[in-house]
Amino acid sequence: MSRKKPSSPCSRSPTEGGALGLYVHIPFCASKCAYCDFASVPLDDAGGMSAARRYLEALFIEIDRRAVSAEFHGAPARTVYLGGGTPTILPRDWIAELLTRLRHRFPFEADAEISIEANPGTVDEETVATLLAAGINRFSLGVQSFSDDVLHTLGRVHSASEAREAISAARTARCTNLNLDLMFGIPEQSMEEWQDTLAQAADAQPEHVSLYALSVEPGTPLACGISAGDLPPPDDDLAAGMYETAHDMLTHAGFEHYEISNFAREGSQCRHNRIYWADEEYLGLGASSHSFRNGVRWNNCADAEVYTEWIGRGRLPVARAETLSASERVGEMLILGLRRAEGVTSAEIAARCGSSPEELFGEEIAQLRQEGMLLAEDGALRVPREKWLVSNEVLLRFVG
Amino acid sequence: MPLSIQQRTRNFCIIAHIDHGKSTLADRILEMTHAVGEREMREQVLDQMDLERERGITIKASAIRLTYRARDGEEYLLNLIDTPGHVDFTYEVSRSLAAAEGAILVIDAVSGVEAQTVANVHLAVDQGLELVPVINKTDLPNASPERAKQELEDIIGISGEEAVLASAKLGDGVDEVLETVVQRIPPPGGDPSAPLQALIFDSHFDPHRGIVAYVRVRNGRLAPGMQIEMMAARRRFEVQEVGVFTLGLQPVEELSAGAVGYVIAGIKEIGQAPVGETITDAASPAAEPLPGYRPATPMVFCGIYPTENTDFPLLRAALEKLGLNDAALTYEPETSAALGTGFRCGFLGLLHMEIFQERLEREYDLDLVLTAPSVVYRAHTTDGEVAEVDNPAKLPGADRLEHLEEPFVRATIMTPSAYVGPCMELCQDRRGDYESMEHSHTDRVVITYTLPLAEIILDFFDQLKSRTRGYASLDYEVIGYRQSDLAKLDVLINGDPVDALSVITHRSRAQQRGKHLVKRLRATLSRQMFEIRLQAALGSRIIAAERIAPLRKNVTAKCYGGDVTRKRKLLERQKAGKKRMRQIGNVDVPQEAFLTVLKIAD
Incomplete structure (x- = not known):
């Protein structure tokens, strides 16, 4: 292993070494969105599927190796979060296989929150039902907007009607904990459009809503479009107004604004994310994931192929680790x-x-x-x- | 009878307008005389600074001695002195010329005679130098040597027949250039047995040996062990070493009349052996020093401050070191309410200033704030005194001010006739007074204007180039001070005047200038947690204002597990960026804000 155990830089608290948040990164998508600078790989052919399978096998090895290591041995999981990318682009039985593997290695607490990120267009009622049966109990839908124009600017592959279908599919399949991701501050997005998106989101009555202000990351198609003058740069004042509008509309609809970018109905705050904000411990598995245990933060290499290769060569995929000083x-x-x-x-x-x-x-x-x-x-x-x-x-x- | 060393010596410079191929010609000459082996040969050997090579301009003059076997069978010693081609460095040219008997005048076969060609010819003729015109770049498809010859006759008054055609890039005609140098440039005069007179024409500082003075011996001999005296400063030194310039320094037994070489004599500071000084033999001194020549006069002044006040000692040390090699630089400590402690530095021109700033930042790793450049004004006060003001913040108050004078220049612009209109518009726009216009037989027009120097050091040159698609060239000389209706324009940030942003401007332009200034300043400031008011004021009268609305959003919306480290790093970077800014009141002002006053047109 490429890092050392911390030489107790700050006193170890009773909460350390206990239950974990588990994050698993699935770096595959149907296609890359215009604003995305995440470690994700478009999965559009058979070659892609076999790469995804190799990645999953590597992931299983990392899970096993972490589970038997001294710092994680026997640690229970309080929350599990399958993020991406688009985890739901994988075959359903692969996801079930992954959950079984995780549960076997890190016993899930009885009331564990088990989330999966899903994009409209990749989930129907049957998929949701299967995943619920496999143990998933929280769905996070990457709706982003109920305007096709805005979705187009973002380079999303789904449409507003597909988003509505995904929500109703989740409900029909009896998903009881549903989050909608929404984005604002997008070039050419109007306040009216945003209000309409918020109203439709509130009408859908999810348990949770996350809002992201678009940040234009260098090198993305969106950033190129803006610097070429094809799109206006995001307007911070308008974005600020959109944020305030969202606060008003969503709190009025009964949501609690419990974190800068998150809203929840009573009892439905995201427990996994609360682990991050409380600086509690988590284990990230898969490419580009981050972990925090015993005062040490580390992150895995970002690239899925490199990840698979490192695991294949018998090394841990850790790209960087740091031990925080007390003041940090x-x-x-x-x-x-x-x-x-x-x-x-x-x-x-x-x-x-x-x-x-x-x-x-x-x-x-x-x-x-x-x-x-x-x-x-x-x-x-x-x-x-x-x-x-x-x-x-x-x-x-x-x-x- | 064989020719003496003196008779076989030729001392010459290469002069040219910038980009006419001077350094390339020097390189070919070096190659052809085998001064440099193929292995050492790299582009433009004589441009030694990284900056010179990067920018493709010669900043410092430098010298080299070559041997050349001419067609008459004799072996000649050629001392070649390369000179800068930019108007900022005219003084460097003039001091190099003082060491020579002749000059190769390089003219670009495409662009023809340009403003600095003319200026340099005037300098050379004043010194009584023999000129060898070379029309270079004849290999280019759009070369027009005949037109260049015509301009040589019309504008400079040298017969086009005398010009040698060459392509320094390909090496064509270079041999002919050397032959012509040997035949046409006279050997140096002077009497080796007369009392020593040697002119210092340049120097550099060596950390181990002190000042290495570049000299031209006019009369007498200079050898190690001699006691020498600086005739103006009356300081004495013992000569440790004399030598000639090869690719490095090569010691010789003596330098005698006619020689170009160097002297090392335990001289610690550039001020003890200034350029223009005459060295003589302390034991039998010469009756008269050699005539000095145009000393370097700084024209453009600006404040240089470390971004972090604690870096002041580092800045001082850097200025002292760079000052050792830069006779034209002046610096004095000054204090600004806004910027703390720094230096007021004097430069030959904007290019000199920019190059100096780059060297400070690059070679000494300093973060600097530069204030807008200013000329030296003369303030006549009501009590009859005259104060020289090189910093607008130091202008006496309106109650004590009788009137102001500013330096004026005579500017010579050479342009194809199609651009005469735009050139004249620009000059009028910059408070210019028309003097004359001359046409040549080619398409070239020479326009002369008198202009305030302050208008030239702003963006005049850039404007001239952009309005004439790069075809016009500019030269200017300072002609003295004249009274002008000037006023100090102050900038206020949230009501507080910022001394480092004050500028002196013509009263008729104050309104427009003030508007541009606050507008440009607005663009350089980021929004902060509170409203920022920017105002331009003449005395107590506000003439322009802008406001910057408070910041409404700066948070990156999401932050989950993977983002913590990234988020912290981002915040650390932002904080470091903030540290590099200057706090004025509670407003963070970035470095570039202090130069916003530079650009007056958008």
Whole structure:
């Protein structure tokens, strides 16, 4: 293994070494979207399918090797998240096989949340039913928009009507925990279009909604289109307005805005993502996945073929690992915890890191409170709701 | 009787307008005289700085000694001195010329006689130099040597018949050039037995040996062990080594009248052996120093500040080191309310300034803020005093100011006749006064204007090039100070004046200039958590304003497991970027904002 055990850089908390969030990356899609800079591979022919199978076999090996290693041996899974890419592009029996493998190696807690990302056009009622039977209990649909024009700009392969069909298929198959992903701040997207998308999303009555502001990543077709002048660059003011509109419409529809980009009905917050924001431990499996255990963060190599090859040669696919110092760890807990509506408590941080935020960032905290960017109430630090969209200004103070 | 060394010596420069192929011709001459082996040969040997090679321009003059067997069977010693071709470095040309008896005048067969061709010819003729015109680049398909010859006659007054046709790139005609140098340029005069007179025409600093002074011996002899005296500064040194320029330095036993070479004499600072100084023998001094020549006068001044105030000592050390090799640079510490402690530096022109900035950043790894360049104004105060103002922030207050003067130049523009209109429009637009216009038998027109120097150092040259599709060329000389109706334009950020952004401008242009300034400034600032107001003011009167709305969104919406490290790195980068900016009040101002005043047209 290419990394060392941490030499206890910060005191180890009681929560460490316990239950895990498991993330499994499936880097395959029907085709690449215009804005995507993720590690995903278009899966459009038989050659692609056999590469996907080789990848799955490599994944099984990583699962086995991690499960028998000292730091993960016997660790139960509190949540499982199959992300991508588009995991549902794989044959259903492969997904069932993967879940069986995971459950065998990392015993799932009785109420474990088991999510899968799915794109409209890749799921029908039968698929949903099969996956539910295989153990999946939460579906996250990459709807993005209910406007065909916007979907076209994004280079998505599905249509708005396919999105509606996927939602009703999930419901008919009795999926009881459904998330819709929506995007805003897209070139040429109008406020009216966004309001319509939000209204349709609310009408569909999902348990959860995630909102992403489009970020234009260099090198993507979208970025090229913008620099060539074919598309206008995203308008930050309009995007800010869209965000506020979403807050108003979704809270009015009964959702709680519990994290900068996430809304949920009571009892339906995403438990897997809460693990990240609480800086708890997770194991990422597959290409480009990230892990955090015993104070060490690491990530696997991004490329699926490289991943498969490294595993095939008997090495772990770790591309980089870092052991966080106590102050980096405090900084990260703030960066993550302040994304949540409830913020983060000093006690929580001190217990995990051995130092409290006040000890390390006392001056910054006082300054931010004075600027009205940070609130300290009942032992918790939090960013007031109306400042969430400019919270980078707060988070900046807690790095390097 | 065999010819003496002095009779077999030829000292000459190569002068040309920029890009006419001077350095390429020098390279071919080096190859043909075997001064450089094939192995050492790389493009443009004499351009030693990386920057010179990258930009394709010669900045510093440099010299080399060659041996050439001429058709008469004699072996000649040729001292070749390469010179810069850009108008900023005219003084470098003038000091090189003082070491020579002749000059090869390179003219591009495609573009013909240009403004610096003429300027350099004037310098050479003033020094009494013999000219060898060479029409270069005859290999190019659109070459027109006949037209170049015609321009040589019309504009410069040299018979076109005298010109040698060459293609330095292919090596054609280079042998003929060398023959002509030997035949037409006279051997150096001077008496080896007379008292020593040697002119310093350049120098460089060697960290181990001190100043290496480049000299031309006019009379007498210079040898190791001699006590020498700098005739103007009256300082004495003992000569440790003399030598000639090969690809490196090659020690010789002595340099005598007519020789070009170097002297090392334990000289520590460039100021102790300035260019133009005459060296004599302390034991039997010459009666008179040699006539000095046009000293370098800085024309353009700007403030140079470290982005981090703690880097000030590093900046000082870098300036001291670069100053050792750059006789034209001046620098003095100054303080700005906005920028902290830095230096006010004087340069020959904008190119000199840019090159210097690049060297500071590249060779010394410094993050710098440069203020907009300014000329030196003369402020006449009500109490009858005259103050030289090289920094707009230091202009006396309106209550004490009687009037202002600014430096003017005579600008010579050479252009194909089709572009006469645009050239004149540009000059009028920049407060120019028309002087004259001359036509040649070819299509070339020479236009002369007087213009304020301040208008030239802005974007005049870029504008001239863009309005004439690159065909016009420019040369200028400073002709003195004249009174102008000038005013100081201040820039306020959220109500606070920023001294480093002040500019002096003609009153009739203030309104327009102020508008452009705040508009451009607006484009360089990022939105911040609060509203930013930008204003331009003449005294207490606001003449232009812009506002920047507060930032509404800066968060990257999603952040999950995989993104934590990336997110932290991103924040760290943003924070580092912020650190590189200057805080004025509570507004983060990036480096480039201080140069926004440079560009006056969009």
